[in-house]
Amino acid sequence: MKKGLVLLVLIFGNIISGMAETKLNIVPTPNKIVMGEGTFMVKRGLSISTEDVRDFSALYLQEKLNGALDFPVQITTAKGGKNTIIFITDSTIPAEGYKLTVTPENVTIASSDMGGKYYGVQTLLQLFPAGIYSGASLRLKEYPLETVTIEDAPRFSYRGFMLDVSRTFFDLDYLRSYIDWMSAHKLNRLHLHLTDDNGWRIEIKKYPELTTKGAWRGKDELIPPTYLSGDERYGGYYTQKEMKELIKYAQERNIMIIPEFDLPGHSLSSTKVFGNVTCGTSTDTPSACGEFDNVWCVGKESNYKILENIIKELASVFPCPYVNIGGDEVIFDYWRQCPDCQAVMEREGFKDVEELHGYFVRRMEKIINKYGKVMMGWDDIQDFGGLNPTSTVVAWRSQSKGVESIKKGQPTIMQAAQYLYVDMQYTPAERGHSWAAIIPLDRIYSYDPLQDMELTPEEEKLVLGVQAGLWTELMQFPPRFSEYQVFPRLCAVAETGWSAKEDKNYEDFHSRLVNKHYDRLYSMGIAFRVEPPKVVYEDSELKVTLPYPSAVVRYTTDGTEPTSVSKVYSGKIITNTPEDFRFSTFFSRDLHSIAVAAENVTLHHYITPKVKVETDIPIWEKSKLEDLTTYNFNKRVRSKERLQAGQTLTYIFDEPIECNTIHIPTGYTNIPFYGVSNGYVEYSYDGVNFIKGEEFYRYHAYIRNPEKGVKAVRIVITGPNDGYSCNFQNLKIE
Ligand code: TNX
Secondary structure: OHHHHHHHHHHHHHHHHHHOOOOOOOOOOOOEEEEEEEEEEEOOOOEEEOOOOOOHHHHHHHHHHHHHEOOOOEEEOOOOOOOEEEEEEOOOOOOOOEEEEEOOOOEEEEEOOHHHHHHHHHHHHHOOOHHHHOOOOOOEOOEEEEEEEEEEOOOOOEEEEEEEOOOOOOOHHHHHHHHHHHHHOOOOEEEEEOEEOOEEOEOOOOOOHHHHOOOEEOOOOOEOOOOOOOOOOEEOOEOHHHHHHHHHHHHHOOOEEEEEEEEOOOOHHHHHHHOOOOOOOOOOOOOOOOOOOOOOOOOOHHHHHHHHHHHHHHHHHOOOOEEEEEOOOOOOHHHHOOHHHHHHHHHHOOOOOOHHHHHHHHHHHHHHHHOOOEEEEEHHHHOOOOOOOOOEEEEOOOHHHHHHHHHOOOOEEEOOHHHHEOOEOOOOOOOOEOOOOOOOHHHHHHOOOOOOOOOOHHHHOOEEEEEEEEOOOOOOOOOOHHHHHHOOHHHHHHHHHHOOHHHOOHHHHHHHHHHHHHHHHHHOOOOOOOOOOEEEEEOOEEEEEOOOOOOEEEEEOOOOOOOOOOEEOOOOEEOOOHHHOEEEEEEEOOEEOOOEOOOOOOOOOOEOOOEEEEEOOOEOOOOOHHHHHOOOOOOOEEEOOOOOOOOEEEEEEEEEEOOOEEEEEEOOOOOOOOOOOOEEEEEEOOOOOEEEEEEOEOOEEEEEOOOOOEEEEEEEEOOOOOOOOOEEOOOEEO
16 A cells, blocks of 8 residues: 555656646745646647737747747737737736736736736746756747736835946856846846946046056056956956946846946045045055055045046936945045045034045035936945935945934835845855855845834835845856855845745745756856755764755765765765765756865864974064964964065974975965965975975965975065965965
């Protein structure tokens, strides 16, 4: 009996999955799903009925269906009958909402605007096999859709994604992909961080040097190298014509592109180009990102003319109602000593130099308003109050900065770094920043824009919505790492922005990802993060917890990274060498998780010989050079200033040390920041004569297979590093 039942379930299960899914696995989850009886069979003769044959949503649907089906689908203006997907206008449906009805006779998508129409199509696509996004022909002869009625509309009108294209440049094709991916998740705002210290990315006709010079960094460029771009000329920009095309592409997909011109700090790419727009004063305090001289003077009247000219062009290129002027993380020291800034303080009766920030922001607001736009900026812009009630704040520092802004009456978008910064690490073992928080998927999913706020219903209306942000200092390597950071976390934010609060449930969301949505992401071509397994070593056994029941985990027994042909984990592993095992989840041959070892097993048995360190590099007062002799791999020692050719730092062992490899890491201990970009290592068997070794590559160098005991290792600097200071670490000797 038992056996028979299993067999029956297997056969029946096959029939069901071959026919239609019983669970729709829609992301973001819709407001209301009512399943009906029977199916609508997609088959030859299917047509799309719409009032205008040039309608984008209809054409888009046609293209997707033609890719999936073994027969062509026509668009017609004939009022739909049977075997038709019918678009209808229904003014009772809320903005961006839709009603999708599948009956045995036909499919209707009702909406009151183009956004709702497009989203109705997106939900319909999610009812098809995940492969429909791939662009590869699926050649389906028939496909049954379960009958269903879905009524849906967004919780928030602003559902955004912020992308920093300054630190890492994303070309237009890549931006179009991001727009496709966002719109498939019903996200409707793309905030482009177009300018920052490390590159200016939008053509300004009046000031061509902003892009001929400000868009490039490198050895002989105006903008110095940063973030591993090294000596190469790195950068790029969008012409106004290209940007207008991108805006149209986004508009068709119901996405508004919002430009940010970050001011008055974070501005090296413009202050260097203009040369004389800073105060000309100096400070010892670097900006949060380690730059100097990157702040516009707020006292020089001529600066406002330049800024107005730039804003005027931005306002003409971007049809959206907003211009975002950034406003974050300004070092005020420059203004403190500047006669022009001091004159403004006196005239305005300011006591604190900080008040100049409010002054600057209010002047920019006037300019932006003059060109018919609403000012937007980071929450720093509301610190001094006095803004127009339309000026819109993006709260990033914390949830409470959002509350502050709302209490001051400003429309506010929630992008609290502690939850919504997808440049943060998923887990401590993965790449990324961690200064705001470690942000695993369940944490970003748990976020509610209204959490920790006590608001009146009127105040609640000022919360326009939610936005995830990707800062891109760490996105240049490895290739496509941005997709790893963004997905699936952006799926979670899409659900937060769209779905009703009471419909949110992490287990359910996760099961929709696993059942189907990961397949959709894969079919869209996204190199998303695959969840690694959890491994512990107990009672001589390596115990593996799969990230989800159907996960395929592969492993190696020699410390190397698992590949798509490594053994599949299928049960008990008994071993007394657990440190040699590595495990990865394989989503497909080409997409897998990071490799992990058992959490409770010490992996690296580095050799730790007694060592002393000598250097002629000035060391920052708060660093201790002796930290480099501790073999504590969380420690780093910072130089006082940028390095210079000819400087050295030498590790001298008490006794020559026999070993296979000496790894010389530099930079931060967990991320490639502020390390040696121009230099090499040399090593010595006697402490006197040195042999030249490897050049540093992305801040690391290695000495491999020395012929005998090594007495000393020396870092030789051949040029400045790409940062205002440089960090050294303990040697890793094996
Ligand atoms: C803070 S968020 C910044 C960015 C950095 C980011 C890195 C904000 C307004 N400023 O300039 O890229 O941290 O996480």
